[in-house]
Structures are given as structure tokens and as C-alpha cells.
Amino acid sequence: MTETAIPRDIVLLVDDSPEALGFLTEALEQSGFSVLIATSGASALNIVSRITPNIILLDAVMPGMDGFETCLRLKADPAISPVPVVFMTGLTETEHVVRALESGGVDYLTKPINIDELRARIRVHLTNARSAQSARVALDAAGRHLLAVSSEGKIRWSTPQATRLVNAATGSDEGLDVVSDHIRDWMKMRGASRETTFAIRQPGQASLQLSFLGRIDADEFLFRLTAESRLSDDEILRQHFLLTHRESEVLLWIAKGKSNRDIAEILGLSARTVTKHLEQIYVKLGVENRASAAVKAANVLHEI
Numbered sequence: 001m002t003e004t005a006i007p008r009d010i011v012l013l014v015d016d017s018p019e020a021l022g023f024l025t026e027a028l029e030q031s032g033f034s035v036l037i038a039t040s041g042a043s044a045l046n047i048v049s050r051i052t053p054n055i056i057l058l059d060a061v062m063p064g065m066d067g068f069e070t071c072l073r074l075k076a077d078p079a080i081s082p083v084p085v086v087f088m089t090g091l092t093e094t095e096h097v098v099r100a101l102e103s104g105g106v107d108y109l110t111k112p113i114n115i116d117e118l119r120a121r122i123r124v125h126l127t128n129a130r131s132a133q134s135a136r137v138a139l140d141a142a143g144r145h146l147l148a149v150s151s152e153g154k155i156r157w158s159t160p161q162a163t164r165l166v167n168a169a170t171g172s173d174e175g176l177d178v179v180s181d182h183i184r185d186w187m188k189m190r191g192a193s194r195e196t197t198f199a200i201r202q203p204g205q206a207s208l209q210l211s212f213l214g215r216i217d218a219d220e221f222l223f224r225l226t227a228e229s230r231l232s233d234d235e236i237l238r239q240h241f242l243l244t245h246r247e248s249e250v251l252l253w254i255a256k257g258k259s260n261r262d263i264a265e266i267l268g269l270s271a272r273t274v275t276k277h278l279e280q281i282y283v284k285l286g287v288e289n290r291a292s293a294a295v296k297a298a299n300v301l302h303e304i
Helices: 018-030 041-048 067-075 094-102 115-141 160-170 175-192 233-241 245-255 260-267 271-285 290-303
Strands: 010-014 034-038 055-059 085-089 107-110 146-149 155-158 197-200 207-217 220-228
Touching: 010 018, 010 041, 018 034, 018 115, 034 041, 041 055, 041 067, 055 067, 055 115, 067 085, 067 094, 085 094, 085 115, 094 107, 107 115, 146 160, 146 175, 155 160, 155 175, 160 175, 160 207, 160 220, 175 197, 175 207, 175 220, 233 245, 233 271, 233 290, 245 260, 245 271, 245 290, 260 271, 271 290
Parallel strands: 010 034, 010 055, 055 085, 085 107
Antiparallel strands: 146 155, 146 220, 197 207, 207 220
């Protein structure tokens, strides 16, 4: 039986020097990496439009589009933004180091490159990138309405739930662009205000509320989204499941964990009447017990 080969991590090597490309390619391939080569920033952008590498090693000084501009363009693509970029250059002045980090780089190596040091740093950044990706997958699976932006207000990533919520609220598949513009304006004004929550309201569209949760990286700011609804929770349930007014009230209290006796007292009904309403609720929701009904109701309310 043939063993399944373990996929190699892909390194995109961007450098205009044939000597550097040859030396680094050989060293990286011997270390177990698959290497893609680009001799210019434009070539690098063309490659990542077709293949997503696991890490990018980028020369800062190249003719035409330099490494700093190349990195900015790479990070502007949400699909490539999470990929770590390590700069390689002979420039050692502080301003160049700062510029490399500000353009989106996670590390900075000076030439001539020490291969052992390069291997070690690649391993560290690959591990960190995988941890960050695992966290985002977990957030996606949990149904969290979250998105992250850069200090310039550009969307770095968003959970699928957040994207769907934004598109539904704005009535557009480009809803994240609208949100990005509003976040950028809020971030510019943030110095004059300590408010961490703000709303996006547009005529004829649902309102979105964004809550700033904090800074999670050097240039990554996290926001939670919720939709502002003018409907009460019981009205939302009534419309979603086609319930009567009283049935929606009973279902809401079921979702809040109340017993039949509690619900009867809260709504001024008899326990028998609550039971009758529950029977109809089960039929309309297509469930067999109160636990399943509570879960369905909670899911609907959570999506709003």
C-alpha cells in the first residue's frame, strides 16, 4: 500500500537577483519546501492570483514595484492577507524596518541570509499562521458575526456569517465595501470619541451595529456585527415560524428556559393552555419536544 505523501508547504520567493534565487531555492527545497519563484512584484501578484502560498519571502529592493509596494498589494487581497510575508534585504536602517512592518510584513531578515535562521523563522511564522487560521475556522463554525480590518479600514477577513449578515442588510454582494468605508470613517474619528459601538444606517435598508472588540495584531482590529431590528423577539419568532401572537410569546419563554408553570404565571394563562400552545408550536416548527423548539428559536434570534 502506498503511503499518502504529506503536502509540502509552499514558499513564494520574490527576488530580482538570479544568484539569490538559486541559492535560496536550493536551500529551501532541501529543507522540504516547495518553492515558487517570482523575479518582480508584478510576477508575484500574478502567481498568488492562481496559487496561495503558505509563506512569502520578499526582497525589499527591486526595480519597478519595490517590495514594500508589493506587500501592500498582496495584503489588500483578503485571500492572501493572512499569508505571512518575511522581508529580505540589505537595508538595515530603522526606517526601512519600520516601513517593512507597516506594509504588512511579519519579519525582516538582512542579507546575506543565514539559512539556519531563515528555516527557524519560517517554521515559527507558519505555526503562527496556522494557529490564526484555526481560530478563524473555529469562529466560522461557531457562527460568530466577526470581521477584522487594518488600521486603514480595509477588510482583512470576515466570518461567512458576518458576510451574509452584511450583504443581507445592505442588499448587495459588495456589502463589506460599504462597511469598510464606515469603519474607516469611525477610526479617523476615534481619537475624539471613546465610543466603541456605532451604527450604519442607510435609507430603505436594515441597520447594522458594529462593536469594536479590540486590537488582535499589529495591524488587525476586530469588530462584532449585529443587525438592529425594530421587531421584538416574539414578533421575530411569529413571522419566522408563522405563529399566533400567543404561540410566539410561549416559544420565546421556552427559549429562555422557563417551565410551563412559569410561563403560565408570566402570561396569565392556565398550565393547560400553555400545553395546548406548545402542541401547536411543535407542529409548526416540525419538532417533537421543548428542547428542540428552544434550540430552533434561539438559532433564529441569534441570526438577527
